[in-house]
Amino acid sequence: MTSKAVDLLEQWLGHRLKDDHSSWLQSQLKKVLTSNSDRELHITLGLIPRKLGREDLNLTHSELTEANNAISGWNPGDWSIDCAARIAVLCRLSEHDKEGFGDTITDLCRNADLAESIALYSGVALFPDSEQLDQQVAEGLRTNMRAVFEAIAHNNPYPANHFDENRWNHMVLKALFIDSTLAPIYGIDQRSNKELAIILCDYAHERRAAGRPVTAELWRCVGPHATNAMIDDLQLTAGSTIATEHQAGVLALSQCKDPLVQQRAHELTASYPETMAEIVNGTITWDVIYQRQQHQSGN
């Protein structure tokens, strides 16, 4: 599966790079694979942006579909040329040296500049699984640099496929904590769970106690696991005068699953017939709420 992914990467790069840049990359890759030390690897990764530039990869719609077909959830829509080239080299190295690759990743992450960190973590779903890789991704989540965190959390299938519940929950909570977003997290609905709903409601209470806004996206992970006490939070949110919050509150209420609270949730949603109609016909979804919030914040 990953070999299909690296084939795609090389194909996309091939279409975008000038011929002499493509052949430079090929010859560097050969050096990396035949060298006895890691020197060539460090030099190649360092030279890639200098030689190939840092423009966006700008994948077409059909290329993005190919990506998702190769690895479900892989969405390199934001990747740059140098990021793609670095990951392609590392993928080929991992095929060549599966055993040592975990240690290589640890070493590279320890010495990485910002763009390298982003590339390394964006590519983790394409690398062979290892204990070291798993540890390194956990380390990456501890960053204070939002772009590095988002390289792991956003448009990347690794967390959904590898994280245990605790790590997953803390990634979601941290995304909110650092003003990041939830919609680009692959598997955000599938991996939601009761424990996460409790954590997020507590977090919402803290924010409200401090007089700080609560992002509408938070309720996405609460609705399906809402308890009676959580319905109080959703009721409050549905009553908000801010459109996205109101919509999020009603949408979350409409997604309650627990038979013990469904009746109450249903009564509450019934008091917002217009919003419910939009939810039923699909004009209000979590992705729409996310996009409206992004739009409001000028992104």
Add this chain to the structure above:
Amino acid sequence: MMFIDPHAHMISRTTDDYEAMAAAGVVAVIEPSFWVGQPRTHVGTYIDYLSAIIGFERFRAGQFGIRHYCTVGLNSKEANNAELAEAVMEILPRFALKEGVVAIGEIGYDEQTELEDKYFRLQLELAKELDLPVMIHTPHRDKKRGTSRSMDVCEEHGMDPSKIIVDHNNEETVREVLDRGYWAAFSIYPSTKMGNSRMVDILTEYGAERIMVDSACDWGISEPLGVAKTARLALERGIPEEQVRLVCYQNALSAYGQSGQMSEDHWLNPAAIDQRTVYEGNSILRGGREPLVEDAAVKRNANNLIIE
């Protein structure tokens, strides 16, 4: 007016300083690796330090709309710890090709010992091999002879003076540095290095060619607005605007831009990937947060009681 501070140890400074610098017009800083005040005794701490200035500090600066570059090197004080020095020399090549590394530096002499001399020379060779500019720290003590000796050694190693920035100059060293074809940098640092009034006198006497001004702000009592304040003082005293632009902006860009890692486009027309990740620009930050550049004077006033 846009300014570059080509010598600022931002790792030792607060967010107030970033705010004040951004508000004063500083668009880019260069952070030379240096002696952090407490000697490092393990190569591991050196690695983490270098990683911090190529990583987190760059990110931190970007939040204030300031582009951050750095230089990597083994400083002269720590060159005297031979075991550490050997280990640092091993790992330096790894860091020298990182994004935003514009020179090998700051390197040179402190007490002018044999070990300092040995590692100064080895690092000049590394800069030559990697085709990187060099930032030279001239010694605080025995400065005049230390400065001449630094240039002698550069020439022994066949270095091109146009790729070497000799820093911490004063009235006693500047003529020789310029005559020998090097860039002459001045650190506007209260009490120990240059004052900006003296700096204006130097500009009056020597003009602006190959001269640049920096703050060298660090963990000591220093002035992150050194470049901006010098520019204003120079303009007030009648130095032509074009000359001020050269010494407070363009010369640093021309000298360190030779690395291929620093260009005006980075702040005037940043790459899309940077705008998404490390450089927020001077406008309102992403994610709906308030712009971080506030009036530092207002915020630091102890009578302004509310913290939100």
